[in-house]
Amino acid sequence: MTQDIVNVGILGCGAMGRELALAADSDRIPGARVTALFDIDENAIAALSADLSSSPDGYSDIDAFVAHPGVSLVVECASQAAAKAHAATVLKTGIALILMSSSAMTDPDVYAELMEAANSSGGKVIVPSGAIGGIDAIRAVEHLLESVTLTTTKLPRALTGAPGFAEWEGKEITEPTVIFDGPASDAVRLFPANVNVAATLSLAGIGPTETRVTVVADPDAPGNVHQIDASGSFGKFKFEFVNSPHPNNPKTSYLAALAAIESLRTYCDRGPRIGT
Numbered sequence: 400m401t402q403d404i405v406n407v408g409i410l411g412c413g414a415m416g417r418e419l420a421l422a423a424d425s426d427r428i429p430g431a432r433v434t435a436l437f438d439i440d441e442n443a444i445a446a447l448s449a450d451l452s453s454s455p456d457g458y459s460d461i462d463a464f465v466a467h468p469g470v471s472l473v474v475e476c477a478s479q480a481a482a483k484a485h486a487a488t489v490l491k492t493g494i495a496l497i498l499m500s501s502s503a504m505t506d507p508d509v510y511a512e513l514m515e516a517a518n519s520s521g522g523k524v525i526v527p528s529g530a531i532g533g534i535d536a537i538r539a540v541e542h543l544l545e546s547v548t549l550t551t552t553k554l555p556r557a558l559t560g561a562p563g564f565a566e567w568e569g570k571e572i573t574e575p576t577v578i579f580d581g582p583a584s585d586a587v588r589l590f591p592a593n594v595n596v597a598a599t600l601s602l603a604g605i606g607p608t609e610t611r612v613t614v615v616a617d618p619d620a621p622g623n624v625h626q627i628d629a630s631g632s633f634g635k636f637k638f639e640f641v642n643s644p645h646p647n648n649p650k651t652s653y654l655a656a657l658a659a660i661e662s663l664r665t666y667c668d669r670g671p672r673i674g675t
């Protein structure tokens with residue numbers, strides 16, 4: 400039996416979008432074909448398009464992008480701002496959405512808007528595990544969770560540009576230094592490009608107000624390190640991920656791009672689907 404091909408739109412042609420599109424263009428995801436690209440940066444669209452055999456059309460207008468014939472799935476891998484601005488537009492058309500900038504969904508108004516758009520059109524929002532694992536276990540015990548904490552440790556240069564790092568910009572950090580300690584709801588506002596992990600974890604578990612986040616800048620960090628501690632009447636979990644930064648964007652873990660590819664592959668494959 401031949402496999403149906405899913406026509407995919409990529410919203411954000413940076414490090415992750417490129418990785419995803421190249422995977423879909425190869426035999427790693429045989430069920431997907433990238434037919435439309437969207438970005439605010441025309442050069443990013445042109446550079447990616449030139450490397451794809453599927454000759455996708457490029458767009459800088461979101462309405463034209465979602466109207467591209469045959470697109471049934473959009474992968475957002477742009478930014479929190481792009482997700483807030485465009486995710487509902489995608490979902491209102493009934494197109495499914497894989498959302499990598501999960502931090503956008505910790506805003507209750509955005510969450511409600513996206514779910515209303517999806518419910519009214521039959522669209523669907525998929526938030527991949529991204530730069531961590533264990534989300535399946537957190538979801539399974541969600542109603543029994545009493546505490547969830549995330550400690551994220553990164554090289555100082557991976558935090559530059561974040562509003563929460565403003566007072567540290569240009570200063571030399573010579574030892575592990577706590578930059579932030581507080582609820583995930585504040586962390587995603589102060590570190591929008593760094594703590595999608597906090598967002599995904601809190602969306603799966605006890606929510607952004609109750610999930611505790613510590614951000615550490617460490618000049619000797621072995622990578623982007625995420626440690627998750629969760630406890631409740633089910634027992635205790637401890638997960639640690641020591642991720643290599645993506646070669647084209649040190650703020651992004653390589654695992655996040657690989658997780659996006661796996662989500663796309665799972666969406667386009669017949670299965671079997673292993674794990675929740």
Ligand SMILES: NC(=O)c1ccc[n+]([C@@H]2O[C@H](COP(=O)([O-])OP(=O)(O)OC[C@H]3O[C@@H](n4cnc5c(N)ncnc54)[C@H](O)[C@@H]3O)[C@@H](O)[C@H]2O)c1
Nearest residue numbers: 411413414415438439476477478481500529530595651655
């Ligand atoms: N879920 C996770 O665990 C996880 C992990 C790492 C990164 N991320 C997120 O995934 C997203 C992509 O990461 P990346 O490393 O590819 O980033 P990147 O900076 O390499 O690329 C982002 C691309 O999106 C484009 N873009 C940004 N804002 C846009 C907008 N408003 N409209 C259209 N295009 C826009 C940029 O021009 C760029 O080409 C980021 O939001 C990042 O925070 C999620």
